[in-house]
Amino acid sequence: xxxxxxxxxxxxxxxxxxxxxxxxxxxxxxxxxxxxxxxxxxxxxxxxxxxxxxxxxxxxxxxxxxxxxxxxxxxxxxxxxxxxxxxxxxxxxxxxxxxxxxxxxxxxxxxxxxxxxxxxxxxxxxxxxxxxxxxxxxxxxxxxxxxxxxxxxxxxxxxxxxxxxxxxxxxxxxxxxxxxxxxxxxxxxxxxxxxxxxxxxxxxxxxxxxxxxxxxxxxxxxxxxxxxxxxxxxxxxxxxxxxxxxxxxxxxxxxxxxxxxxxxxxxxxxxxxxxxxxxxxxxxxxxxxxxxxxxxxxxxxxxxxxxxxxxxxxxxxxxxxxxxxxxxxxxxxxxxxxxxxxxxxxxxxxxxxxxxxxxxxxxxxxxxxxxxxxxxxxxxxxxxxxxxxxxxxxxxxxxxxxxxxxxxxxxxxxxxxxxxxxxxxxx
Amino acid sequence: xxxxxxxxxxxxxxxxxxxxxxxxxxxxxxxxxxxxxxxxxxxxxxxxxxxxxxxxxxxxxxxxxxxxxxxxxxxxxxxxxxxxxxxxxxxxxxxxxxxxxxxxxxxxxxxxxxxxxxxxxxxxxxxxxxxxxxxxxxxxxxxxxxxxxxxxxxxxxxxxxxxxxxxxxxxxxxxxxxxxxxxxxxxxxxxxxxxxxxxxxxxxxxxxxxxxxxxx
Numbered sequence: 001x002x003x004x005x006x007x008x009x010x011x012x013x014x015x016x017x018x019x020x021x022x023x024x025x026x027x028x029x030x031x032x033x034x035x036x037x038x039x040x041x042x043x044x045x046x047x048x049x050x051x052x053x054x055x056x057x058x059x060x061x062x063x064x065x066x067x068x069x070x071x072x073x074x075x076x077x078x079x080x081x082x083x084x085x086x087x088x089x090x091x092x093x094x095x096x097x098x099x100x101x102x103x104x105x106x107x108x109x110x111x112x113x114x115x116x117x118x119x120x121x122x123x124x125x126x127x128x129x130x131x132x133x134x135x136x137x138x139x140x141x142x143x144x145x146x147x148x149x150x151x152x153x154x155x156x157x158x159x160x161x162x163x164x165x166x167x168x169x170x171x172x173x174x175x176x177x178x179x180x181x182x183x184x185x186x187x188x189x190x191x192x193x194x195x196x197x198x199x200x201x202x203x204x205x206x207x208x209x210x211x212x213x214x215x216x217x218x219x220x221x222x223x224x225x226x227x228x229x230x231x232x233x234x235x236x237x238x239x240x241x242x243x244x245x246x247x248x249x250x251x252x253x254x255x256x257x258x259x260x261x262x263x264x265x266x267x268x269x270x271x272x273x274x275x276x277x278x279x280x281x282x283x284x285x286x287x288x289x290x291x292x293x294x295x296x297x298x299x300x301x302x303x304x305x306x307x308x309x310x311x312x313x314x315x316x317x318x319x320x321x322x323x324x325x326x327x328x329x330x331x332x333x334x335x336x337x338x339x340x341x342x343x344x345x346x347x348x349x350x351x352x353x354x355x356x357x358x359x360x361x362x363x364x365x366x367x368x369x370x371x372x373x374x375x376x377x378x379x380x381x382x383x384x385x386x387x388x389x390x391x392x393x394x395x396x397x398x399x400x401x402x403x404x405x406x407x408x409x410x411x412x413x414x415x416x417x418x419x420x421x422x423x424x425x426x427x
Numbered sequence: 428x429x430x431x432x433x434x435x436x437x438x439x440x441x442x443x444x445x446x447x448x449x450x451x452x453x454x455x456x457x458x459x460x461x462x463x464x465x466x467x468x469x470x471x472x473x474x475x476x477x478x479x480x481x482x483x484x485x486x487x488x489x490x491x492x493x494x495x496x497x498x499x500x501x502x503x504x505x506x507x508x509x510x511x512x513x514x515x516x517x518x519x520x521x522x523x524x525x526x527x528x529x530x531x532x533x534x535x536x537x538x539x540x541x542x543x544x545x546x547x548x549x550x551x552x553x554x555x556x557x558x559x560x561x562x563x564x565x566x567x568x569x570x571x572x573x574x575x576x577x578x579x580x581x582x583x584x585x586x587x588x589x590x591x592x593x594x595x596x597x598x599x600x601x602x603x604x605x606x607x608x609x610x611x612x613x614x615x616x617x618x619x620x621x622x623x624x625x626x627x628x629x630x631x632x633x634x635x636x637x638x639x640x641x642x643x
Contacts, residue, residue, distance in 0.1 A: 069451060070451055071451040071452065071453065071456040072451075072452070072453075169451060169452040169453060169456070170451055170452060171450055171452050172449060172450060172451075173449055173450070173451050176448065176449050179448070179449075180449050183445065183624065186621065186624050186625075187624075187628055190624075190625055190628050191628075191632075194632075194634065236466075236470065238466055240623045240626060240627065243626065243630065243638050244622075244626055246637070246638045247626075247635060247637040247638055249637075250637035250638070251637065269470075269477070270470070270473035270474045270475075270476050270477030270478075270480075271469065271470055271473045273473075273476070273477055273480060274473060274476065275638065278639075279637060279638065279639075296484055296487075299480055299481070299484050300476075300477035300478070300480045300481050301481065302481070303474070303477075304539070305539075306538075306539045306542035306543060307538075307539070307542075309542055310538075310542050314498065318494075318495055332543065332546060333542075335546060335549045335550060335553055336542065336545060336546055336549055338553075339549040339552060339553055342553075353619040353622070353623075355612045355615050355616060355619075358615070359557075360553060362557070363553040363554070363556060363557035364549075364553050364556075370615060370618075371615040371616070371618045371619040371622065372615075372618035372619055372621060372622035373622075374622065375619075375622030375623060375625060375626040376622060376625075378626075378635065378637060379629070379635075382637075386634045387629065387634060387635060390625050390628065390629050390634065391625065393625060394621050394622060394624075394625035397621045397624070397625075398617070398618065398621055401617050401621070
C-alpha cells in the first residue's frame with residue numbers, strides 16, 4: 001500500500017509546525033464569548049431598623065459565563081470582593097441568586113449557593129442550570145450576627161443583576177488539547193512505521209530477554225513432561241494489561257500446542273475465562289493440533305484476590321509445573337505466587353505494568369517484562385512486520401518524551417520558561 | 428465475517444472512546460457511563476459461567492476420583508454452603524448477625540488475612556535472594572535497601588542522631604524514595620503509557636487480533 005501524501009518530508013515538517021503552533025496556544029485557550037458588564041452598583045435591602053453602619057458595600061464586577069469545556073448545565077459566576085471584605089470586616093458571606101428571564105427582565109430571584117467571605121478572588125459554579133434557558137444572576141454581600149447558629153439580624157447589599165446568560169455543552173475540551181496533540185503525534189509515528197513495515201522495510205527493535213526465553217521455557221516443560229501454567233492476572237477484560245496478556249497467551253498457546261505440552265490457564269474473571277478459552281482454542285487450531293485442546297485447560301478459580309493466589313499456590317505445589325507465566329495486572333499476591341513458583345524450581349517469566357509489583361517479580365522470577373515490554377511482547381513474539389512497526393512507533397514516542405524531559409530540565413532549572421505547563425493533564 | 432464483525436465493533440467503539448475524552452458534549456459525555464454499565468451487566472451474567480465452570484471441574488474430579496480430588500470436594504462443599512446460607516437469608520444476607528455475616532467475618536476474612544500474612548515470609552526470602560551482593564547492581568540495591576529500611580524505622584534516627592539535621596538516616600531514606608525511586612518509577616510509567624497507546628491503536632486498527640482468537 002502506498003504511503004499517504006502527508007508522509008512526504010515537506011508535509012511532515014508543515015504538520016509539525018502546525019502542531020507546535022497549536023501546542024503554544026494551549027495556555028491561551030479560553031472559552032470565547034465571555035461578556036463583561038460594567039461594575040454593578042450596590043444597594044441595601046435590609047430592614048430599616050438596622051443602623052446604616054451595619055450595611056456592607058456591595059460586591060462589584062459581577063460576571064457570569066457559560067462554564068467552558070464542560071458538558072453543559074453549568075454557569076460560572078465571579079465577582080470582585082466588597083471593600084468591606086477584610087479580616088473583621090462587615091461582609092461575612094456572599095450569597096448567589098439566580099432568576100429566569102421573563103419578558104426580557106429578571107423574574108423571581110432564588111438563592112443557588114453561598115461562599116464565606118475572606119478570600120481574595122471569588123467564583124461560584126451553578127451546576128443546576130438548564131441548557132438554553134436564559135438566567136440573570138446577582139450577588140449579595142451579607143453582614144450578619146449569628147447566635148446558636150441562627151442569624152439574629154442580617155444587613156445585605158446586592159449587586160445589579162447580570163445577564164442574560166445561558167449554559168451550553170461544548171464540542172471540545174480545550175484543556176485537553178495537549179493530550180490530543182500527543183495522541184496525534186504518537187499515532188502518526190505508529191501508523192507511519194506500520195506502513196514502513198508493510199512496505200517491506202526491515203525495522204530493528206531491541207531484544208526482550210523475557211520473550212527470547214519463551215521458547216526455552218516451553219521447551220523445558222516439554223523435556224520434563226510437565227505442565228505450563230499461564231496466570232493472566234487479577235483484572236478483567238476492561239484492563240489493557242489483561243488484553244496484552246491475552247495477546248501473549250495466544251502466542252504461548254500456539255507454541256505449547258506445537259510442542260504438545262499441556263498448558264493450563266487458571267483465571268479469576270469469568271470474562272477473561274471466556275476470552276482466554278477462545279484464544280487458546282484458536283491457537284491450537286493454528287498450530288495444527290485442534291484435537292489436543294481441552295476445554296478444561298482454561299478454568300475459573302475465584303474472583304477473590306487471595307483465594308485466587310491460594311488456589312494457584314496449591315496447584316503449583318501439588319503439580320509442580322516446569323514453567324509459569326505471570327502476565328497482566330497483579331497486586332499484593334504477586335510475590336506469594338512468584339515465590340511459590342520459585343520454591344518448586346519452575347522457570348518463571350513475569351510481565352506487569354504495575355510498578356509497585358515489579359521488584360517482587362524481578363526478585364522471584366527468572367525473567368520480567370517491565371511495563372511497556374508487556375505491551376510490546378505480543379508483537380515481539382509474532383514477528384509480524386505490522387506489529388513490529390507499531391513497537392517502533394512506540395519507541396519514537398519514547399524518544400520524543402526523552403527530548404521533552406531534557407528540554408524541560410534545562411528550561412525549568414534556569415527558570416527560562418514554564419515548560420511543564422504544556423504537559424499538565426486534566427482528569 | 429466471524430472475525431470482521433468483532434474487529435469493526437472494536438474499531439468503532441475504540442475510536443468513540445478516544446473521541447469522548449476530548450468532547451464533553453452529549454452523547455459522548457455519557458459514553459463512558461453507558462459502556463461501564465454494559466460491562467458490569469455482561470460481567471454479572473458471565474460470573475454464572477465462571478461458577479458453573481468451577482463446579483463442573485470440581486465435580487468431574489470428585490466423580491472420576493482424580494488425583495487430589497479431596498480438595499475439589501472442599502470447593503464444592505464450601506461453594507454450596509455459602510450459596511445456600513446466603514440465599515436462605517434473603518435480601519438481608521449482609522446484615523450484621525446473620526449466618527452469612529458470621530461466615531464472612533469468621534471464615535472468609537481470617538482466611539484472606541492468613542494468605543496476606545504469608546507475604547511477610549515471602550518478602551524475607553525474596554529479599555535475601557535479591558540483596559545478595561553478586562554484582563555491582565545487586566550491591567547498589569543492597570546498600571540502598573539497607574539505608575531505606577533503616578531510615579523507615581525509629582532506630583534509624585536513634586543510630587544517626589549525632590548527624591546534623593537533614594543528614595540523618597530518615598532523611599536519606601526520604602531522599603532515595605523521593606528522587607531516584609520516583610524518577611525510576613515515572614520512567615516506567617511513561618513507557619507504560621506509550622505502550623497502552625500503542626497496543627490500543629493496534630487493537631483499534633485491527634492489526635492485533637490475537638485477543639479475538641486470530642493471527643493474520
